[in-house]
Amino acid sequence: MELFLCNRKQKNFNCRIPTAAILQIIMEHLPLIPNLENHPTPYYMYDMGLLEKTLKQAAEASGRYGYHMHYAMKANHQKEILTAVNQHGLGVDCVSGYEVQAALDLGFDPSEIVFAGVGKTDAEIRLALQNDIFCFNCESVEELQVISAIAEMEKMTARVALRVNPGVDAGTHHHITTGLTENKFGIQLPHLQKALQICAENIHLHFMGLHFHIGSQITSNEPFINLVHRVNWIWDHYNINDYGPCMLNLGGGLGVDYENPLLNPMPDFAAFFAMISSNLNIPDHISIHFEPGRSLVAQCGSLITRVLYVKEGLHKQFIIADAGMTEIMRPALYGARHRIDNLSRSTGQVKTYDVVGPACESSDVFASDLRLSSTHRGDLLAIRSCGAYVQSMTLNYNLRPAAEPVFYYPSFNRLKSLFEGIPEPFMQKAV
Numbered sequence: 001m002e003l004f005l006c007n008r009k010q011k012n013f014n015c016r017i018p019t020a021a022i023l024q025i026i027m028e029h030l031p032l033i034p035n036l037e038n039h040p041t042p043y044y045m046y047d048m049g050l051l052e053k054t055l056k057q058a059a060e061a062s063g064r065y066g067y068h069m070h071y072a073m074k075a076n077h078q079k080e081i082l083t084a085v086n087q088h089g090l091g092v093d094c095v096s097g098y099e100v101q102a103a104l105d106l107g108f109d110p111s112e113i114v115f116a117g118v119g120k121t122d123a124e125i126r127l128a129l130q131n132d133i134f135c136f137n138c139e140s141v142e143e144l145q146v147i148s149a150i151a152e153m154e155k156m157t158a159r160v161a162l163r164v165n166p167g168v169d170a171g172t173h174h175h176i177t178t179g180l181t182e183n184k185f186g187i188q189l190p191h192l193q194k195a196l197q198i199c200a201e202n203i204h205l206h207f208m209g210l211h212f213h214i215g216s217q218i219t220s221n222e223p224f225i226n227l228v229h230r231v232n233w234i235w236d237h238y239n240i241n242d243y244g245p246c247m248l249n250l251g252g253g254l255g256v257d258y259e260n261p262l263l264n265p266m267p268d269f270a271a272f273f274a275m276i277s278s279n280l281n282i283p284d285h286i287s288i289h290f291e292p293g294r295s296l297v298a299q300c301g302s303l304i305t306r307v308l309y310v311k312e313g314l315h316k317q318f319i320i321a322d323a324g325m326t327e328i329m330r331p332a333l334y335g336a337r338h339r340i341d342n343l344s345r346s347t348g349q350v351k352t353y354d355v356v357g358p359a360c361e362s363s364d365v366f367a368s369d370l371r372l373s374s375t376h377r378g379d380l381l382a383i384r385s386c387g388a389y390v391q392s393m394t395l396n397y398n399l400r401p402a403a404e405p406v407f408y409y410p411s412f413n414r415l416k417s418l419f420e421g422i423p424e425p426f427m428q429k430a431v
């Protein structure tokens with residue numbers, strides 16, 4: 001059963017003639033365009049109103065079951081986004097010491113910070129320990145031994161959850177699947193008993209519970225139901241209760257609609273948590289945690305780019321934009337497809353284009369055979385669903401400088417940008 005609007009078929013990706021409903025949404029944003037024109041491109045634009053709504057809905061839906069959420073900071077670590085997340089009472093999930101430090105600097109309560117990752121350095125472990133974070137999500141027996149040795153040196157006790165690789169297929173792109181036995185993540189089931197034993201025997205380790213994360217951009221129920229049933233089985237089969245656990249962390253992974261982001265700006269959080277609750281069967285006193293990233297922030301961001309050239313090929317017409325794989329790596333990395341709108345002209349004659357970036361790589365392609373209103377040099381394009389794993393993954397390749405973010409706060413009807421004060425020459429438009 002497909003609960004979360006599935007983008008795997010991608011059947012509508014190549015048609016960008018706006019429907020009436022989409023046109024209306026684009027029109028609502030038109031008053032912004034004079035402001036958008038003023039910024040040097042490319043840049044990331046964040047709709048902070050949509051972010052607020054999404055965080056509110058997710059927090060309400062999880063709160064109904066007493067579930068805890070730790071936002072996966074890797075999706076987007078912009079200060080404004082993290083501040084909104086903090087204000088909605090979510091914790092954070094970090095995957096490096098730098099992320100742990102950023103969370104602390106922004107005022108997240110250490111008791112709301114979890115720390116995962118297969119390659120934590122000694123310095124990162126020490127930093128997290130000294131700051132008394134909620135829990136390490138420990139990914140191997142080897143790491144467990146290092147954490148315990150460092151905790152002993154520091155004369156402390158480390159709170160650890162064991163990240164288990166459950167062998168559950170997330171049914172998503174193979175580069176964002178993490179819960180299969182061939183993946184590097186988590187402790188394999190044959191090693192779980194040993195890890196539990198180490199926790200039980202070591203006074204510098206405090207066993208908190210189990211952690212799972214099977215992958216990202218999961219758009220149907222089935223992988224989550226399989227995960228939860230597997231968790232029920234593992235809890236029982238490995239007698240987890242005997243080790244005194246207090247928590248279970250089910251990770252992130254909930255997908256978003258990349259095909260129709262304007263019509264479906266957020267996933268059905270209520271249905272998601274209801275599904276988890278009705279399938280999970282572990283003792284009531286265990287607190288349940290999640291680490292959503294993409295589902296919270298993907299749809300609030302667009303990458304705004306200007307058309308540099310419309311180039312005639314032999315068999316194709318290329319739109320060459322001033323944003324490329326350096327600003328949005330997902331198409332080159334995973335073959336991901338994002339909706340693209342021409343903000344400068346949404347009506348008129350429709351043509352077929354390949355939309356590409358300027359980087360010296362053949363994989364720097366956003367769309368092939370895209371049907372888009374007739375496009376010209378200087379037009380502004382919006383590449384949608386760029387709030388997650390886009391700005392946080394930027395590259396410096398070809399010595400391109402980082403594109404800046406612009407934050408749109410509808411409640412104040414104002415754009416907050418980092419460009420304020422940038423000298424005139426950098427603000428030029430295409431001629």
Ligand SMILES: Cc1ncc(COP(=O)(O)O)c(C=O)c1O
Pocket residue numbers: 072075093116213215216217251252253254291292293294295
């Ligand atoms: C351990 C862990 N938790 C949470 C997430 C967030 O996943 P998503 O953005 O799909 O919700 C990730 C992302 O890969 C992850 O590796």
